[in-house]
């Protein structure tokens with residue numbers, strides 16, 4: 001069990017995993033005619049002690065993904081964030097926006113107008129323009145947050161109207177699939193949606209990030225156009241809740 005290893009051993013494991021993941025990402029990128037450096041590796045930090053998050057940063061990871069406001073605030077002072085950006089990726093209640101608005105660079109989990117207005121209001125107060133991604137419930141699962149795929153274009157157009165928000169792309173967590181072809185189908189739909197919106201050239205909208213792919217599916221996600229993969233388990237090992 002991971003927790004019985006010494007700190008040094010665990011840090012060495014993280015270094016090895018990041019190196020291997022990098023090679024896999026680069027290999028997949030090249031196989032599909034893309035540049036390895038166009039794909040960003042995010043380290044998802046939930047439940048992970050700051051010492052190990054710093055190990056990943058030490059390996060050159062430059063984007064962290066945070067799920068919970070409280071956990072982030074309690075760990076943030078121990079992170080070595082120089083040169084890193086932090087993205088909120090977990091479901092965010094609008095009354096919590098004020099606690100993180102000056103402490104994150106992007107909010108990936110935006111799926112309601114209420115959240116948009118709160119982010120806009122708090123970003124205005126903080127004197128910044130917040131990057132956001134629209135979260136898409138690509139499998140239309142009742143248990144998941146995110147926008148209905150058919151509602152995304154309208155939502156992006158609405159979001160574009162807020163002066164302290166910069167729409168920067170889309171995020172999704174596809175359903176768990178038995179067949180890889182079903183999974184790839186969901187990634188494909190996301191990619192098409194992403195291209196669709198890019199083509200519309202909406203003012204104040206830059207489709208820079210297509211955030212999809214986690215520990216179990218980041219290679220197929222890259223094959224289908226992802227340019228940011230969000231990895232927790234693959235970097236840090238299994239989580240202890």
Ligand SMILES: *Cc1c(COP(=O)(O)O)cnc(C)c1O
Nearest residue numbers: 044089214215230231232233234
């Ligand atoms: C936990 C989490 C991840 C990472 O999951 P792993 O399977 O551990 O890589 C990615 N995205 C979101 C939104 C998460 O909550």
